[in-house]
Amino acid sequence: MLETKSPPPRAQPSLKRPHRLALATLAPRTFAFCHTFGLTVWIALAEGSGWSLMLPGLLLLLWPAVAYGHASLAQDSKRAEFRNLYFDSLLFGIWCGVLDYYLWATLFIALACFMNNMVVGGPRRMAISAALFTVGALGWGALTGFHFRPYVSIGLDIYQVAGAVVYFLAIAHVMYGQNRKIGRSIIEIKYKNRVFHALLDLGVVANRASDINTLLDDSLKHLHADFPEYGFAVFLQERQRPEVTRYAAVAGLRLGPEDERRLGSLLGAVHEHHEGAIRLSETSDVEQLYATAMAGRLSLYDGWLVVRAPKLDGALERMLTLFVDQLAAATENKLLHLALQKTAERDGLTGLYNRGFFESALQQSIRGKARPPGLDFAVLMMDVDGLKEVNDRHGHVVGDQLIFTIAERLMMQCREDDILARYGGDEFVILFPSADLSAPARMADLIRTHLEGQRCALTSAHGERVEVTLRLSLGYASSSETPAQEVLTLADNRMYDDKTQRRKNRVPG
Ligand SMILES: Nc1nc2c(ncn2[C@@H]2O[C@H](COP(=O)(O)OP(=O)(O)OP(=O)(O)O)[C@@H](O)[C@H]2O)c(=O)[nH]1
Numbered sequence: 001m002l003e004t005k006s007p008p009p010r011a012q013p014s015l016k017r018p019h020r021l022a023l024a025t026l027a028p029r030t031f032a033f034c035h036t037f038g039l040t041v042w043i044a045l046a047e048g049s050g051w052s053l054m055l056p057g058l059l060l061l062l063w064p065a066v067a068y069g070h071a072s073l074a075q076d077s078k079r080a081e082f083r084n085l086y087f088d089s090l091l092f093g094i095w096c097g098v099l100d101y102y103l104w105a106t107l108f109i110a111l112a113c114f115m116n117n118m119v120v121g122g123p124r125r126m127a128i129s130a131a132l133f134t135v136g137a138l139g140w141g142a143l144t145g146f147h148f149r150p151y152v153s154i155g156l157d158i159y160q161v162a163g164a165v166v167y168f169l170a171i172a173h174v175m176y177g178q179n180r181k182i183g184r185s186i187i188e189i190k191y192k193n194r195v196f197h198a199l200l201d202l203g204v205v206a207n208r209a210s211d212i213n214t215l216l217d218d219s220l221k222h223l224h225a226d227f228p229e230y231g232f233a234v235f236l237q238e239r240q241r242p243e244v245t246r247y248a249a250v251a252g253l254r255l256g257p258e259d260e261r262r263l264g265s266l267l268g269a270v271h272e273h274h275e276g277a278i279r280l281s282e283t284s285d286v287e288q289l290y291a292t293a294m295a296g297r298l299s300l301y302d303g304w305l306v307v308r309a310p311k312l313d314g315a316l317e318r319m320l321t322l323f324v325d326q327l328a329a330a331t332e333n334k335l336l337h338l339a340l341q342k343t344a345e346r347d348g349l350t351g352l353y354n355r356g357f358f359e360s361a362l363q364q365s366i367r368g369k370a371r372p373p374g375l376d377f378a379v380l381m382m383d384v385d386g387l388k389e390v391n392d393r394h395g396h397v398v399g400d401q402l403i404f405t406i407a408e409r410l411m412m413q414c415r416e417d418d419i420l421a422r423y424g425g426d427e428f429v430i431l432f433p434s435a436d437l438s439a440p441a442r443m444a445d446l447i448r449t450h451l452e453g454q455r456c457a458l459t460s461a462h463g464e465r466v467e468v469t470l471r472l473s474l475g476y477a478s479s480s481e482t483p484a485q486e487v488l489t490l491a492d493n494r495m496y497d498d499k500t501q502r503r504k505n506r507v508p509g
Pocket residue numbers: 349383384385386387388389391395396397398399400403424425426499
């Protein structure tokens with residue numbers, strides 16, 4: 001079956017605000033046609049031709065209104081106005097013919113037509129306008145016979161020259177207005193561009209930052225680089241304890257730690273749900289500090305963006321709102337991301353890296369060993385001795401505390417690059433990237449010296465104090481002594497050997 005398509009509904013003409021060009025030309029056009037009508041009346045009276053010239057001249061008075069209506073009703077108002085300008089040329093050309101080519105009128109009117117078209121459309125439009133004017137002027141002559149009357153009277157010359165001066169000045173005024181508008185628009189566009197760039201920068205910075213401090217510091221540095229005329233600061237305060245500033249960053253503000261603290265507590269006293277920017281009354285400089293609240297956009301903190309500026313206007317306030325939105329969204333996302341990352345990478349009981357994270361770090365080291373320069377790595381495995389006994393005798397709560405205590409003490413011995421993880425129930429492991437056997441050997445020594453045999457006081461589920469001795473079996477290996485894939489297994493085997501040996505050496509009871 002054929003589908004019949006109904007024709008698209010025709011747009012109904014409706015009177016709307018026409019293009020700014022039509023608005024700008026309304027007054028000069030009205031003046032020009034009224035003035036030309038005056039000229040016609042003058043000539044009719046001087047020549048005694050009476051109503052036979054004046055009646056058609058009345059039509060001139062109608063044209064500005066018709067042109068305006070045309071531009072208002074047209075779908076494409078600008079195009080319609082361009083056509084109106086062409087029609088001006090044709091109409092005026094004819095009228096110069098009607099007025100027997102009175103010299104000043106023909107000259108000034110032609111000039112005005114050419115100039116208008118030149119201004120809006122360049123030489124091509126001006127050439128078309130000149131052609132239309134000539135066609136109108138000569139066409140009328142060809143139809144009715146050429147009559148030349150270049151001069152009428154000195155009075156009419158003065159009238160015509162004065163009219164031309166007024167007209168050209170009016171056009172110059174219109175152009176000045178348009179230029180000012182364009183100038184203002186350019187400034188506005190440049191400002192919006194800067195805001196847009198700053199927002200983009202904030203997005204990029206937020207993606208790159210690894211933690212909240214870096215995110216806030218880098219965001220403010222970028223904001224200050226994009227808007228060097230302002231200084232910025234950001235404060236995130238704990239929601240439950242607003243007097244505590246959890247994160248703060250400053251760029252372009254000369255604030256000492258004491259000023260920062262003071263500002264933090266000042267903001268802590270202001271309600272965060274305050275709409276818009278507020279002036280911080282404490283400052284008495286020529287430049288003022290204004291604070292915009294993140295207004296509940298952060299789940300854990302109350303946030304403020306502070307700006308130093310000479311005055312707060314609408315544009316700055318709108319800009320601050322955008323920055324605050326962007327900063328709050330980036331901070332909240334980063335906080336969620338970090339929390340998620342922590343859950344995925346960390347062990348819940350000890351806060352150490354979990355087995356999954358350790359294994360991917362180990363794989364990275366194995367790949368690193370395979371690639372030039374073939375960096376070595378080492379692994380130290382540890383197993384808590386007698387955890388089962390501790391659990392059985394004192395309960396799991398004490399067992400948990402023992403694991404946590406060992407994790408804490410191991411952490412204290414580790415360097416920044418060491419990757420300490422809880423590998424299993426009572427097993428810990430340390431990966432030493434870029435290390436040979438000396439690193440785990442040093443660590444094993446430290447553990448034997450500082451942890452082994454230490455008594456630690458724990459509390460049972462019933463509140464009893466329990467003393468437990470720390471004991472760990474250790475085994476380590478490095479890729480400098482065995483293929484990279486086998487390092488972990490070798491360390492594990494050595495740890496079990498150590499455990500067996502320690503069991504044998506233990507004094508029974
Ligand atoms: N409290 C507590 N116990 C755990 C946890 N994870 C594993 N365990 C216990 O740790 C013990 C590990 O078993 P084993 O390795 O045989 O225990 P062990 O007593 O340390 O024995 P050796 O390692 O041979 O000295 C088991 O009893 C587990 O129930 C934990 O998160 N908390």
